[in-house]
Every structure is written in structure tokens, then in C-alpha cells.
Amino acid sequence: MFKLTCSIVNSLSTACRQASTKGTSFSRTFHGTAVGFQEVAASSKDSSEASRDFSHFPPLPGHDSPLRWGGKKFEELPILHIKATYNNTHIQLTDCEGQSLVRTSCGTEGFKNIKKSTPVAAQTAAISAAAKATAKGVTFVRVIVKGLGPGRLSAIKGLTMGGLEVVSITDNTPVPHNGCRPRKARRM
Amino acid sequence: MARHLRFVARTVMVQDGNVDAAYKHLNRVLTQDGIIETVKRKRYFEKPCRERQRKNYENCKRIYDTEMARKIAFISRTIRTDPWVGS
Numbered sequence: 001m002f003k004l005t006c007s008i009v010n011s012l013s014t015a016c017r018q019a020s021t022k023g024t025s026f027s028r029t030f031h032g033t034a035v036g037f038q039e040v041a042a043s044s045k046d047s048s049e050a051s052r053d054f055s056h057f058p059p060l061p062g063h064d065s066p067l068r069w070g071g072k073k074f075e076e077l078p079i080l081h082i083k084a085t086y087n088n089t090h091i092q093l094t095d096c097e098g099q100s101l102v103r104t105s106c107g108t109e110g111f112k113n114i115k116k117s118t119p120v121a122a123q124t125a126a127i128s129a130a131a132k133a134t135a136k137g138v139t140f141v142r143v144i145v146k147g148l149g150p151g152r153l154s155a156i157k158g159l160t161m162g163g164l165e166v167v168s169i170t171d172n173t174p175v176p177h178n179g180c181r182p183r184k185a186r187r188m
Numbered sequence: 189m190a191r192h193l194r195f196v197a198r199t200v201m202v203q204d205g206n207v208d209a210a211y212k213h214l215n216r217v218l219t220q221d222g223i224i225e226t227v228k229r230k231r232y233f234e235k236p237c238r239e240r241q242r243k244n245y246e247n248c249k250r251i252y253d254t255e256m257a258r259k260i261a262f263i264s265r266t267i268r269t270d271p272w273v274g275s
Contacts, residue, residue: 055201057201058201168202169199169207170194172198175226175227176230182230184232184233185232186232
């Protein structure tokens, strides 16, 4: 199943790359599958791509890309999860297998109640997480963001301020296809 | 996205440590895919009657906006055929 998905993704990506290099113009409003849309979005940056050899998409699991960060392949880099809820921001660093290394949040930094739901608190939590991570010998990291909270962008900024190198940003916000019923609408 | 391959969809690579540009790119991709507005809407439950009203309103607004854009493009066109040919 995994190999089948990889082969499908490979053929789709090569087909899209060939289509984009032929110079067909796609507008930004084109909607498609996630992989297809990412290919289309990059075709508008073709000129910079050709000169830079940089693509906005990550190296896919089936592909063997030559990119290395600190000697590690993309799949072996540690993952940093940022859960940005509306009341707080949690940051957890795990290695590629999933073993937790560092865990901080706005609450562990000494903020309480309403001050936890601020971008400044998320930034301080990120700086302390970056400091602990560099103490453990981690330099390059992939970031996964979950949730639309106030600390979503400032946590990533705090990581770079704390000295950690961000390689890629993934958005893993849970989108239910009409699963659990959320709470009732607030009337203010 | 727990049942899918990780780091394939909704992922953006950071170029030359420019995290802000990468985040903007990610935000633009998510908005155009309609994920941000879906997440905001599903925060609280939307009753079916309110959902039908909203869909109706969005349809009407879309029709109105396209027609108005067509009108404006027609009025503000620069290449026109000469209505007084010959005189």
C-alpha cells in the first residue's frame, strides 16, 4: 500500500513537473489535490527555481533527494510539534521515531491564565525549547503546527531566535469531515 | 491527517532560513484551499438552518460579484470598434 502510494505520487509529481517545465501558465486560483496544487504553486516560481534548484515541496518518502541537513536526510530530522490552541501553546520536540526529547508550554514558563494565550508567551516558550534542544545537540528541525491560535507564528519566530534551524513547516490542523459535533455557538 | 503519509501535504520548505516567507506561503496555500475558513467555521456548531442561509447568501454574492466584475471590465475596456466607420 505504501509502495503503491509512493509510485502513484512519483508518477504524478514527474507528470506535473514535465507539464510545468513546458511553460503552461496556471493561475493561483487553480484548486486540485494537495500534491497537484503544490506543484502548480511552484510553477509560478519556475524562474527562481531554475536558478536556485529549490522546491517548496518536501522530498517525498519514495524519492532519494540529495538534500542533507547536518548530514541527516529529511526523514531522519527531529520533529517539533507546536499545538497552538486559543488558550495556550504547547511545544514538544521528538526525534524521527517519536521519542519525546523536550517539552515546554506557556504554563511551564511561568505564565498564568490569560497571559498564556498571547504571542509573547508562545515566543518565550519557543526560546526555552530551542535552548533545551541545542543543549541536547539538535540543530535542524522540522516543524508541525496544529491549531489556529495566537502563538502560531510567534512560536516559530521564537525558535529561530533561540538558535534552532527550521527546515520545513507542516500544518497538521485537524479538519473533521463532519465528525464530532462541536460546542454550541456563543451568543455575546 | 493521522491516516495519511506525513510530510507530503500542507508542507512548505524553508528557503535560506527565511521562515516568514515560508509561513506566508503556507498561509496562502491553506487559505486558497479553504482550510483556514473551514477550521474557523467548525469551531462552534453551525445549525443546519444557519448553514443553508449562509450557503444561499454566498451563492448570491458570488453571482453578483462576477456580474459586477464583468460590467466593470466591459466599461473600462480600451480596445473598442469604431462606431462611426467611414464619416
